[in-house]
Amino acid sequence: MRLPHIPPYKTKVVEPVYFKTKEERANKITEVNYNLFNLHSDWVVVDLMTDSGTGAMSEQQWSEIILGDESYAGSESYFKLIRSVKDIMGFEYVAPTHQGRAAENILFSAVVKEGDVVPGNAHFDTTKGHIEFRKAKAIDCTIKEAFDTSLDHPFKGNIDLDKLESVIKEYGRERIPFINITVTCNTVGGQPVSMQNIKEVMTLARKHYIPVYMDIARYAENAYFIKTRETAYADKSIREIVKEMFDGVSVVWMSAKKDGLVNIGGFIALHDASLYERLGQFTIIYEGFITYGGMSGRAMGALAEGLKEGIEFDYLDDRIKQVAYLGQKLKDYGIPIQDPVGGHALYIDAKRMLPNVPQSQFPAQLLGVEAYIEGGVRGVEIGTLLADKDPVTGEERFPEMELLRLAIPRRVYSRSHMDYVAATMANIKDKCKSLSSGLSIVKQADILRHFTVELAMI
Numbered sequence: 001m002r003l004p005h006i007p008p009y010k011t012k013v014v015e016p017v018y019f020k021t022k023e024e025r026a027n028k029i030t031e032v033n034y035n036l037f038n039l040h041s042d043w044v045v046v047d048l049m050t051d052s053g054t055g056a057m058s059e060q061q062w063s064e065i066i067l068g069d070e071s072y073a074g075s076e077s078y079f080k081l082i083r084s085v086k087d088i089m090g091f092e093y094v095a096p097t098h099q100g101r102a103a104e105n106i107l108f109s110a111v112v113k114e115g116d117v118v119p120g121n122a123h124f125d126t127t128k129g130h131i132e133f134r135k136a137k138a139i140d141c142t143i144k145e146a147f148d149t150s151l152d153h154p155f156k157g158n159i160d161l162d163k164l165e166s167v168i169k170e171y172g173r174e175r176i177p178f179i180n181i182t183v184t185c186n187t188v189g190g191q192p193v194s195m196q197n198i199k200e201v202m203t204l205a206r207k208h209y210i211p212v213y214m215d216i217a218r219y220a221e222n223a224y225f226i227k228t229r230e231t232a233y234a235d236k237s238i239r240e241i242v243k244e245m246f247d248g249v250s251v252v253w254m255s256a257k258k259d260g261l262v263n264i265g266g267f268i269a270l271h272d273a274s275l276y277e278r279l280g281q282f283t284i285i286y287e288g289f290i291t292y293g294g295m296s297g298r299a300m301g302a303l304a305e306g307l308k309e310g311i312e313f314d315y316l317d318d319r320i321k322q323v324a325y326l327g328q329k330l331k332d333y334g335i336p337i338q339d340p341v342g343g344h345a346l347y348i349d350a351k352r353m354l355p356n357v358p359q360s361q362f363p364a365q366l367l368g369v370e371a372y373i374e375g376g377v378r379g380v381e382i383g384t385l386l387a388d389k390d391p392v393t394g395e396e397r398f399p400e401m402e403l404l405r406l407a408i409p410r411r412v413y414s415r416s417h418m419d420y421v422a423a424t425m426a427n428i429k430d431k432c433k434s435l436s437s438g439l440s441i442v443k444q445a446d447i448l449r450h451f452t453v454e455l456a457m458i
């Protein structure tokens, strides 16, 4: 008999899960104005709100917590982090930050100014937020195939080169501080970018003298997809692929809460000494001294180790297969998802699952509310709420896709949790088909409104 696939780890420490009744959950979600961010975590059974900072650390990482050097300047844990980043990614300079958006704040303070344009593949929400906050514009150049959830394409995170070139022609390279490649592309479904596409973008960028930056929260998952989906890379190691992905890239920044396998942390890594010096000024204002940038010594030590574990093939293989397992179960139950399944999450197509709820009534958020009430499964809306209103015209923006994301924390849940989640979604399928009205906004912020929005049932 062929032995079944099992995770390459076992459990040493456990954390309790609390169960509430459906009625209690229905009351709770009303109390918090239908905002899933406002739920207390012990009201949630399986928490798939995010894969960010929610993973389990290894015994080696916990030992780094004990070894953490908490010196204000020049901590050994900092040098461990620098060595890891240099070894795995090949960058000379590393600026730690407390998480990804802090890296964006520091980096964009140095390079993005009013009137600038940053083309890329479906910028992450905080990335777009930090660009728009500076009165610059993020222009999405993702291939059109990404926006049809039923279409099979191995690299839906790819950049459309014609679109990119037309943006460069329209705005001129003086207004484009960098081209941004996000790996994997979270916003369109944790979809990978192919090595071929990365190289083509690099060539186009070089032709126009524009640097390429990468937002690399899930770079290891992207490398796994290159290895398993791009024929030329089947025999290359994840390490080799990562090096090649970053070849010629000027700057990367990372939310280490994803593929760094830590609960908090981030950094900017780059080759340019003078830009690194300028970043240091902003690090000191916003984060802390340049050798810790908002991280504790122990957190830097855990990250130095987490980066190494995050590129191990067996770990990645197990992780991606767990996500694929849930994806297949959902498909078997007839739940419409972004296909093929991406790296860290399942994306349920709310337009197809709730065909009678208008997009202006936030169908993906409604789907999240229904999943919570049914099984205590918490996802997150990636749709009209997340898109925010247009910062210039103040008008509602309707993105092409209206999704509920179920993100899988790393090394936390078992296969039986995945079965539970799939059953929850299957149970609400018929109800969702029959729903014809959704939610309306009672209160909202101007930027990144989804975190604090208050909603009411129509």
Ligand SMILES: *Cc1c(COP(=O)(O)O)cnc(C)c1O
Residues within 6 Å of the ligand: 052, 099, 100, 101, 102, 124, 126, 127, 182, 186, 215, 216, 217, 218, 254, 255, 256, 257, 258, 266
């Ligand atoms: C999470 C994430 C960020 C922001 O990082 P935080 O650690 O949440 O501040 C930026 N870009 C991408 C692609 C991300 O996934």
